[in-house]
Amino acid sequence: MSDTEFDVVGIGNAIVDVLAQAEDAFLEQHGLAKGAMTIVDADTAEKIYGLMGSGIEMSGGSAANTMAGIASLGGAGAFIGKVCKDQLGEVFSHDIRAAGVSFTTAPDENGAPTARCLICVTPDAERTMQTFLGACVDLGPEDVDDQVISASKVVYLEGYLWDPPRAKEAFIKAAKAAEQAGRQVALSLSDPFCVDRHREEFLDLVDNHVNILFANEDEIKSLYQVDEFDDALQQVRGHCDIAALTRSSQGSVVVAGDEVHVLDAEKVVDVVDTTGAGDAYAAGFLYGLTQGEDIAICGRMGGILAAEIISHYGARAESDLKSVLNEKLK
Amino acid sequence: MSDTEFDVVGIGNAIVDVLAQAEDAFLEQHGLAKGAMTIVDADTAEKIYGLMGSGIEMSGGSAANTMAGIASLGGAGAFIGKVCKDQLGEVFSHDIRAAGVSFTTAPDENGAPTARCLICVTPDAERTMQTFLGACVDLGPEDVDDQVISASKVVYLEGYLWDPPRAKEAFIKAAKAAEQAGRQVALSLSDPFCVDRHREEFLDLVDNHVNILFANEDEIKSLYQVDEFDDALQQVRGHCDIAALTRSSQGSVVVAGDEVHVLDAEKVVDVVDTTGAGDAYAAGFLYGLTQGEDIAICGRMGGILAAEIISHYGARAESDLKSVLNEKLK
Numbered sequence: 001m002s003d004t005e006f007d008v009v010g011i012g013n014a015i016v017d018v019l020a021q022a023e024d025a026f027l028e029q030h031g032l033a034k035g036a037m038t039i040v041d042a043d044t045a046e047k048i049y050g051l052m053g054s055g056i057e058m059s060g061g062s063a064a065n066t067m068a069g070i071a072s073l074g075g076a077g078a079f080i081g082k083v084c085k086d087q088l089g090e091v092f093s094h095d096i097r098a099a100g101v102s103f104t105t106a107p108d109e110n111g112a113p114t115a116r117c118l119i120c121v122t123p124d125a126e127r128t129m130q131t132f133l134g135a136c137v138d139l140g141p142e143d144v145d146d147q148v149i150s151a152s153k154v155v156y157l158e159g160y161l162w163d164p165p166r167a168k169e170a171f172i173k174a175a176k177a178a179e180q181a182g183r184q185v186a187l188s189l190s191d192p193f194c195v196d197r198h199r200e201e202f203l204d205l206v207d208n209h210v211n212i213l214f215a216n217e218d219e220i221k222s223l224y225q226v227d228e229f230d231d232a233l234q235q236v237r238g239h240c241d242i243a244a245l246t247r248s249s250q251g252s253v254v255v256a257g258d259e260v261h262v263l264d265a266e267k268v269v270d271v272v273d274t275t276g277a278g279d280a281y282a283a284g285f286l287y288g289l290t291q292g293e294d295i296a297i298c299g300r301m302g303g304i305l306a307a308e309i310i311s312h313y314g315a316r317a318e319s320d321l322k323s324v325l326n327e328k329l330k
Numbered sequence: 331m332s333d334t335e336f337d338v339v340g341i342g343n344a345i346v347d348v349l350a351q352a353e354d355a356f357l358e359q360h361g362l363a364k365g366a367m368t369i370v371d372a373d374t375a376e377k378i379y380g381l382m383g384s385g386i387e388m389s390g391g392s393a394a395n396t397m398a399g400i401a402s403l404g405g406a407g408a409f410i411g412k413v414c415k416d417q418l419g420e421v422f423s424h425d426i427r428a429a430g431v432s433f434t435t436a437p438d439e440n441g442a443p444t445a446r447c448l449i450c451v452t453p454d455a456e457r458t459m460q461t462f463l464g465a466c467v468d469l470g471p472e473d474v475d476d477q478v479i480s481a482s483k484v485v486y487l488e489g490y491l492w493d494p495p496r497a498k499e500a501f502i503k504a505a506k507a508a509e510q511a512g513r514q515v516a517l518s519l520s521d522p523f524c525v526d527r528h529r530e531e532f533l534d535l536v537d538n539h540v541n542i543l544f545a546n547e548d549e550i551k552s553l554y555q556v557d558e559f560d561d562a563l564q565q566v567r568g569h570c571d572i573a574a575l576t577r578s579s580q581g582s583v584v585v586a587g588d589e590v591h592v593l594d595a596e597k598v599v600d601v602v603d604t605t606g607a608g609d610a611y612a613a614g615f616l617y618g619l620t621q622g623e624d625i626a627i628c629g630r631m632g633g634i635l636a637a638e639i640i641s642h643y644g645a646r647a648e649s650d651l652k653s654v655l656n657e658k659l660k
């Protein structure tokens with residue numbers, strides 16, 4: 001790991017989140033799959049938005065949130081993702097750069113607008129997401145700069161990239177460039193429904209390209225189509241160098257070869273909104289890893305960041321993450 | 331006050347807020363007038379936005395915030411203001427309608443984009459605002475529907491309307507229509523610098539058109555160019571039917587003819603962001619007034635809403651305002 005400009009380069013959907021509070025009855029009434037991320041077309045997105053309450057807009061996107069978190073911790077990060085040259089695209093570009101992340105992917109001049117994710121936050125702090133991919137569908141291999149990839153210790157990808165048609169080509173290109181340069185490839189499985197949609201490809205990826213896998217309990221069980229977490233854990237061992245498996249209030253389990261670390265969750269006084277918990281975990285973990293920390297410490301760092309994110313509304317940090325981390329790791 | 335469809339119709343700038351945390355040093359470095367609302371052109375807005383940290387976007391606008399508050403309390407409200415037909419215009423239109431406010435002003439098809447207000451929130455919870463008026467400058471008398479005015483118990487206007495050139499014509503038209511229909515006219519002085527810019531016109535307005543005046547201590551002192559709050563209080567008596575004067579942590583003073591009510595501020599455990607405090611006060615006050623409450627109760631309602639708004643980030647309610655009000659008024 002030498003001659004690198006970036007600790008991590010993330011590739012993902014470039015999305016602006018629209019968050020609004022909603023009751024469970026609202027989800028039921030409109031047939032929204034609670035806790036899931038559902039891809040919707042422009043018309044459906046407009047219809048659902050029209051039904052939602054007053055919202056707040058914040059930059060989002062899974063890998064983009066992770067990169068913003070890494071940069072906030074002091075890590076050097078870059079992001080590759082596609083926005084349109086519109087107002088929401090400006091918001092996304094501004095925010096990720098303001099967080100300290102290098103973002104140079106050319107925006108679409110025309111075509112579909114910048115992606116948005118309509119997030120209903122229910123009183124139990126669960127988020128239900130409807131994503132209109134918009135300009136994200138135009139991300140392709142031409143947007144992946146091999147030099148940025150080979151200049152990064154880790155290439156981090158979100159499983160959601162398998163939804164837009166050409167993004168997986170971008171990912172394969174990036175994974176190969178990373179392998180050639182001797183860098184590591186990390187993947188987040190993103191969402192159990194996303195795993196359902198792309199299981200065969202994800203299994204192949206994990207076997208052949210991925211060094212570091214992030215998944216929550218539902219996702220890893222979905223990947224291996226098993227009912228018990230422990231069965232999934234046994235399956236994933238040996239398929240990648242490191243698997244970091246998150247279990248909400250039960251903390252996380254980190255596996256690397258023969259090493260298994262079972263880490264308790266950080267205490268959270270008031271869980272407000274779970275949007276971005278997995279993204280934040282990956283940020284803490286990858287920051288630790290690229291700073292040379294042991295994987296147990298990386299897992300703790302992930303847990304600390306996830307606890308910060310779920311204690312407020314929205315998927316990006318409200319606090320000085322570096323101080324939070326230093327305080328908790330004392 | 332019969333035959334009215336709306337309790338209050340608000341006329342104001344239709345703005346999307348961009349909130350970001352900032353240190354005092356940032357304001358000093360870039361010459362931003364702390365605590366004030368400064369009008370900036372498109373280039374300056376872009377430059378300042380580029381310097382600001384990651385933001386969150388929320389619908390704002392002073393009178394629009396007040397109308398959203400009144401609707402959240404169960405009051406019937408309408409809003410008149412100008413957005414462009416762009417993404418931020420959609421956000422503004424969605425949010426005010428989702429709050430339950432009737433909003434039918436035709437958006438600009440072309441021309442300047444929807445207005446935005448760049449708000450730096452410093453650690454002391456003070457907000458410093460740079461407003462790019464955008465499409466707001468196109469609001470004119472043609473946007474004021476006399477029928478809506480005469481169907482509303484109160485016409486509420488923000489002083490900020492004196493900044494875009496033609497909006498004051500819209501206001502004068504609305505004030506005259508209200509007078510003819512026997513309705514009341516309310517004005518918020520908005521900002522001491524805004525008072526400085528338009529003092530003569532505001533003095534004339536208060537004398538000749540305004541029944542209900544909202545001002546904070548700095549604004550009312552600026553209006554009468556006096557150093558002591560009490561001197562301003564003595565001056566305003568007799569110039570309008572009701573003056574509701576807010577004094578931050580010192581509560582508010584409500585004057586109506588010979589009646590003077592001095593009301594303590596509601597307790598707030600943690601003041602996070604003072605954006606929208608005055609707007610929320612006006613919402614509580616006008617809701618109470620149009621429900622037939624005594625002015626002392628109206629003042630308390632205003633104080634309760636202001637306390638809710640400053641306890642979180644952003645200028646619109648996070649809580650069920652009706653429950654908050656009922657709880658506090660027990």
